[in-house]
Amino acid sequence: xxxxxxxxxxxxxxxxxxxxxxxxxxxxxxxxxxxxxxxxxxxxxxxxxxxxxxxxxxxxxxxxxxxxxxxxxxxxxxxxxxxxxxxxxxxxxxxxxxxxxxxxxxxxxxxxxxxxxxxxxxxxxxxxxxxxxxxxxxxxxxxxxxxxxxxxxxxxxxxxxxxxxxxxxxxxxxxxxxxxxxxxxxxxxxxxxxxxxxxxxxxxxxxxxxxxxxxxxxxxxxxxxxxxxxxxxxxxxxxxxxxxxxxxxxxxxxxxxxxxxxxxxxxxxxxxxxxxxxxxxxxxxxxxxxxxxxxxxxxxxxxxxxxxxxxxxxxxxxxxxxxxxxxxxxxxxxxxxxxxxxxxxxxxxxxxxxxxxxxxxxxxxxxxxxxxxxxxxxxx
Numbered sequence: 001x002x003x004x005x006x007x008x009x010x011x012x013x014x015x016x017x018x019x020x021x022x023x024x025x026x027x028x029x030x031x032x033x034x035x036x037x038x039x040x041x042x043x044x045x046x047x048x049x050x051x052x053x054x055x056x057x058x059x060x061x062x063x064x065x066x067x068x069x070x071x072x073x074x075x076x077x078x079x080x081x082x083x084x085x086x087x088x089x090x091x092x093x094x095x096x097x098x099x100x101x102x103x104x105x106x107x108x109x110x111x112x113x114x115x116x117x118x119x120x121x122x123x124x125x126x127x128x129x130x131x132x133x134x135x136x137x138x139x140x141x142x143x144x145x146x147x148x149x150x151x152x153x154x155x156x157x158x159x160x161x162x163x164x165x166x167x168x169x170x171x172x173x174x175x176x177x178x179x180x181x182x183x184x185x186x187x188x189x190x191x192x193x194x195x196x197x198x199x200x201x202x203x204x205x206x207x208x209x210x211x212x213x214x215x216x217x218x219x220x221x222x223x224x225x226x227x228x229x230x231x232x233x234x235x236x237x238x239x240x241x242x243x244x245x246x247x248x249x250x251x252x253x254x255x256x257x258x259x260x261x262x263x264x265x266x267x268x269x270x271x272x273x274x275x276x277x278x279x280x281x282x283x284x285x286x287x288x289x290x291x292x293x294x295x296x297x298x299x300x301x302x303x304x305x306x307x308x309x310x311x312x313x314x315x316x317x318x319x320x321x322x323x324x325x326x327x328x329x330x331x332x333x334x335x336x337x338x339x340x341x342x343x344x345x346x347x348x349x350x351x352x353x354x355x356x357x358x359x360x361x362x363x364x365x366x367x368x369x370x371x372x373x374x375x376x377x378x379x380x
Contacts, residue, residue, distance in 0.1 A: 036233055043226040051219030058215050061208035068201040082190050089186040093179050100175035107164035117157050124152040298324075299336035300354040307335075314365040314372075317342065334361060 098104060107113050128149045301307065304322040310332065311319045317339070321332050336354030339361055340347040346360045 041226065041230050044223065044230060047219060047223040047226045051216060051223060054215050054219045058212055065205045065208060068204065081193055085186045085189050089182050092182045096175035096179055099171050100179055102172050105165065105168045105172065107161050107168060110164055110168060113164055117160065120157045120160060121153050124156045125149055128152050297333060297356060297358060298350065298353055299334050299356040301335050301337055303353055314368040317365065
């Protein structure tokens, strides 16, 4: 089955423009945009000059901060209290050095000890002499006097000597403990001073970092206000333009040009049918088959596929379902070859294919159906 192809070209032009009624407002707002001056305002320039003037007197703490940080890493403290602590510790160590070194362990080196011992000896001697005199003996002539005196003196001063030695020993130990404790306290105090120096230095550096902000704060506040005043008109226009543009788009009008190419492929049967139907309109009710009218269709089985019987007319003619070749639409009708055998006058050829005059072909069945309906009406 052959097919025919037809290409159709359509031309169309189109343009789009906003809603005319809204353009006056939009153009007015856009004009105000054009009237704004994007240059630096006098207020902005003045605030920048004030800011520059404020920062020109800003002190430079760079060298001081660098030196302070170097002192921190050098673990050195310049506080005068460090020297005082070292001097005090040196004095303590010097004063306690003889005692700590054991130079005063000898009881007789203790100030006043000799006098105390001598007093004890004298007292013991007097006591022994008195004892001898009370018994009627002469101490100077008694042989036992010296022995008794020696024992008395030994018994009297030996505990004193021992106690003094022990005390001197304890003093030596205490002196060493004091020196050691003094060293620890001095070191701790120096460390505390150094920690204080570090904290003070860091605080000073932080404070120095805040100085520029303090100097520039008034100028920055003024500059910010000038920028706000400069930008506010633009913000106001933007807020007005946004709904205005949206309003303009609501009434959008369009017209324009364009080209569309369309290719149609039709089966030969469809093409012939189109021509026939156009011809029917021209022939009117008389048609090619007389006054019965042209109700014909190409029914040649050579033009059809998927042919299947689906029923019969009242007069016994077969009814088929089919599709024209190359046409997906299903149809129902007669076969021209069969109709030609029953009533050749109802069939003609168009373009070499058979067509059926459905007006004539269906007339017998219509008459039979009317008769049956009339009979049913009379019986009722």
